Amino acid sequence: MASIKDLTEFVIQADIEKVKETTAALLAAGEDPLKIINEGLIPGINEVGERFKEGNLFVPEMMMSAQAMKAGVDLAKEKIEGADIPNAGTIVIGTVAGDLHDIGKNLVSMMLDSSGFNVVDLGVDVPADKFIAAVKEHKPSIVGLSALLTTTMPAMKEVIDALKESNLRDQVKVVIGGAPVSQAYADEIGADGYAPDAALAVELCKKIA
Amino acid sequence: MEYASKHGDGIAFRTLTLQQLKDIHSASCRILDEVGVIVHHDEAADLLKKGGAYIDSKGRTHIPEALIKRALHSAPSRITLYNRLGEPVIWMEKSNVHFGAGSDTLVYLDPFTGERRDWTTEEVATAIRVVDALPQLDFVMSMGLLSDVDKRMINRIQYALMLKNSVKPQVVIAEDAPTVADITEMAAAAVGGREKLKNMPHFVLYCEPTSPLQLPFESVDKLLYAAENKIPVNFACGAVEGASTPVTVAGAVAQANAEALCGLVLHQLKNPGAPFLYGFGGSPLDMRTMVACYAVPEVLLLQGCVCDLSRFYSLPSWGYAGCSSSKDFDEQAIAEATMFTVMGALQGCNLMHDVFYIESGRTGSLELLVLMDEVISRARHILKGVNTTPEYLAVDAVKRVGPGGNYLGDAHTAKHFREKWQPTLSDFSTYSSWEAAGAKSMRERIRERLRSIMQEHKPVPLAPEVEEKIDAVIKQAKDRLGI
Ligand code: B1M
Numbered sequence: 001m002a003s004i005k006d007l008t009e010f011v012i013q014a015d016i017e018k019v020k021e022t023t024a025a026l027l028a029a030g031e032d033p034l035k036i037i038n039e040g041l042i043p044g045i046n047e048v049g050e051r052f053k054e055g056n057l058f059v060p061e062m063m064m065s066a067q068a069m070k071a072g073v074d075l076a077k078e079k080i081e082g083a084d085i086p087n088a089g090t091i092v093i094g095t096v097a098g099d100l101h102d103i104g105k106n107l108v109s110m111m112l113d114s115s116g117f118n119v120v121d122l123g124v125d126v127p128a129d130k131f132i133a134a135v136k137e138h139k140p141s142i143v144g145l146s147a148l149l150t151t152t153m154p155a156m157k158e159v160i161d162a163l164k165e166s167n168l169r170d171q172v173k174v175v176i177g178g179a180p181v182s183q184a185y186a187d188e189i190g191a192d193g194y195a196p197d198a199a200l201a202v203e204l205c206k207k208i209a
Numbered sequence: 210m211e212y213a214s215k216h217g218d219g220i221a222f223r224t225l226t227l228q229q230l231k232d233i234h235s236a237s238c239r240i241l242d243e244v245g246v247i248v249h250h251d252e253a254a255d256l257l258k259k260g261g262a263y264i265d266s267k268g269r270t271h272i273p274e275a276l277i278k279r280a281l282h283s284a285p286s287r288i289t290l291y292n293r294l295g296e297p298v299i300w301m302e303k304s305n306v307h308f309g310a311g312s313d314t315l316v317y318l319d320p321f322t323g324e325r326r327d328w329t330t331e332e333v334a335t336a337i338r339v340v341d342a343l344p345q346l347d348f349v350m351s352m353g354l355l356s357d358v359d360k361r362m363i364n365r366i367q368y369a370l371m372l373k374n375s376v377k378p379q380v381v382i383a384e385d386a387p388t389v390a391d392i393t394e395m396a397a398a399a400v401g402g403r404e405k406l407k408n409m410p411h412f413v414l415y416c417e418p419t420s421p422l423q424l425p426f427e428s429v430d431k432l433l434y435a436a437e438n439k440i441p442v443n444f445a446c447g448a449v450e451g452a453s454t455p456v457t458v459a460g461a462v463a464q465a466n467a468e469a470l471c472g473l474v475l476h477q478l479k480n481p482g483a484p485f486l487y488g489f490g491g492s493p494l495d496m497r498t499m500v501a502c503y504a505v506p507e508v509l510l511l512q513g514c515v516c517d518l519s520r521f522y523s524l525p526s527w528g529y530a531g532c533s534s535s536k537d538f539d540e541q542a543i544a545e546a547t548m549f550t551v552m553g554a555l556q557g558c559n560l561m562h563d564v565f566y567i568e569s570g571r572t573g574s575l576e577l578l579v580l581m582d583e584v585i586s587r588a589r590h591i592l593k594g595v596n597t598t599p600e601y602l603a604v605d606a607v608k609r610v611g612p613g614g615n616y617l618g619d620a621h622t623a624k625h626f627r628e629k630w631q632p633t634l635s636d637f638s639t640y641s642s643w644e645a646a647g648a649k650s651m652r653e654r655i656r657e658r659l660r661s662i663m664q665e666h667k668p669v670p671l672a673p674e675v676e677e678k679i680d681a682v683i684k685q686a687k688d689r690l691g692i
């Protein structure tokens with residue numbers, strides 16, 4: 001039978017079927033589901049992340065590996081009762097009001113998701129009150145805002161202001177990004193962080209979550 | 210070769226066979242029929258429904274092929290654009306090519322210092338004057354985002370700047386239909402009234418679906434406004450291949466074509482016969498850096514498909530040229546922008562924009578613009594083709610000169626040498642005379658040209674009462690918006 005170590009390799013190879021088969025077999029044999037996740041599946045995606053950083057792997061391959069990992073995690077989760085499922089933190093993310101650009105935001109979401117975050121994606125053209133409602137509902141550690149238009153950047157500040165008004169500002173970190181956005185703008189509106197691309201967005205979120 | 214481009218004397222360029230055109234059309238029809246689109250606009254959804262579209266339980270609108278056929282039948286196959294003086298200057302049809310600048314770059318790359326900074330109103334005005342002065346550029350766009358005005362006024366003020374600093378027709382970006390209405394008001398003031406503008410269009414409106422397969426409210430609102438007012442308009446998706454469309458060229462074209470056709474259907478339902486400009490573009494995602502890249506080979510192929518499809522559909526075509534992914538005005542920028550320009554010319558794209566874009570549309574380079582003016586002139590010369598009439602085959606001249614002779618002293622040379630292409634920037638002098646003249650690199654010559662245009666070029670001014678009307682439109686908009 002394939003081992004937990006093999007599971008890591010199957011995640012790296014993005015072989016969904018083998019990940020599912022092996023996870024199911026290991027569970028059936030009585031293996032601890034948390035151990036399967038922490039010692040089999042997660043090391044696989046971590047290795048994929050490393051290889052991506054070194055430039056030996058491309059984003060679509062990383063996405064396929066992430067899907068393979070998730071397929072395994074989903075099976076393992078079914079067997080976990082009450083215990084804490086590992087999770088890097090919850091992030092509520094969206095493209096701000098008036099802005100329909102979502103490709104960059106979706107990438108950031110997918111990469112965060114692959115890195116173990118619980119991502120609540122509100123979509124595009126999201127008004128401040130919707131962010132507030134989502135923060136109340138999901139209690140995230142991070143709120144992520146994306147804007148690609150100079151004209152919609154002020155909507156980022158509106159979200160921050162609304163968080164203050166609702167007395168939620170000190171419960172979440174605000175991370176912003178998008179082509180016209182800069183560290184200087186983040187400082188100006190009092191965001192907690194800015195990331196120029198999706199990979200750095202994940203690093204930033206891991207650091208401040 | 211039926212739908213290949215046809216230029217002077219036999220020059221033609223084809224990307225797709227007739228069978229491939231039919232396959233793409235059929236794939237796009239399947240997408241509209243089987244997958245459907247999401248329409249975020251009640252009037253539009255209603256128009257489509259009444260026209261015969263089916264709205265499913267998930268709210269997706271499915272468009273039958275019959276609607277597409279009808280729209281293709283009623284849409285005009287050609288559009289003429291007029292300059293501010295009322296002269297026809299752009300003829301969008303067949304394989305005619307026209308070039309223009311781009312809109313809304315974030316960063317101004319100072320051509321003299323290399324500094325990257327936000328655009329000011331003055332710099333945008335100057336950049337538009339440069340486009341006005343360059344003979345190979347046929348239309349203007351807004352160049353850069355104004356960092357020194359209220360954000361809600363950017364599009365309107367950009368338009369006023371275009372009217373004041375150039376006579377050339379424009380392609381216009383506007384955030385919503387009320388902005389288009391103000392722009393139309395300003396244009397009407399400049400050309401002599403609403404009715405004249407309607408029949409002698411001075412600007413094209415640039416509208417976009419949001420891929421995949423979504424029709425946002427503002428875009429559709431603008432599209433319908435344009436149809437009603439006979440403002441030439443496109444519905445051109447900016448595909449980010451691998452993210453918003455399939456990663457393959459054919460897949461991207463099939464989906465983007467479906468989106469453009471869907472825009473056309475809606476537009477023709479609103480006002481059959483109103484002018485529509487067909488086309489779209491792409492900037493594939495680099496799968497390592499996640500950057501949307503301009504001017505890569507796949508995008509040039511995509512544009513070849515757009516041009517062949519436009520002739521297959523008998524619609525005027527819209528596309529790109531003279532732009533680059535490079536961060537600087539450097540060798541990469543010149544290689545990419547030149548390739549795009551030459552390919553676009555051969556493909557016979559009717560209206561090509563973004564000449565001067567670097568960093569995939571985030572930065573604008575006036576140096577690239579000036580260089581492309583000469584590249585376009587070279588490309589246009591190629592499009593003239595090879596004249597093979599007896600006078601040009603020159604057998605008589607060969608007889609006169611004979612073996613071992615020299616054509617320099619022959620009348621045929623004297624008669625025809627002026628037809629040869631002439632540079633405006635390139636240097637054809639000897640090394641020693643080039644050195645004696647200061648050994649100036651192309652880059653230095655470009656800057657000199659820019660400097661002299663910036664100092665000397667005066668666009669044909671607007672009449673004072675027209676300026677007043679334009680300023681009044683701006684003022685009213687500010688009042689309305691409470692600025
Ligand atoms: C939460 O934390 C974070 C952290 C990091 C974050 C983050 C959040 N969000 C993003 N990041 C960062 O990580 C991502 C991955 O590495 C990166 O995301 P990016 O989004 O930057 O990168 C993506 C992976 C790839 N890049 C993209 O997806 C954007 C590419 C370009 C070409 C672009 C596209 C594709 C589109 N556009 Co538009 N578009 C342009 C873009 C030019 C450019 N080269 O940037 C830009 C952004 N658009 C522009 C414009 C003007 C417009 N667009 C419009 C529409 C569109 C399309 C719908 C056609 C399409 C979007 C499709 C979609 N589903 O998103 C219109 C506006 C619609 C609206 N209301 O939003 C319209 C107004 C044009 C019109 N004719 O109406 C310009 C904006 C200028 C400005 N800043 O104001 C523009 C720079 C092009 C230009 N020079 O004209 C980082 O920024």
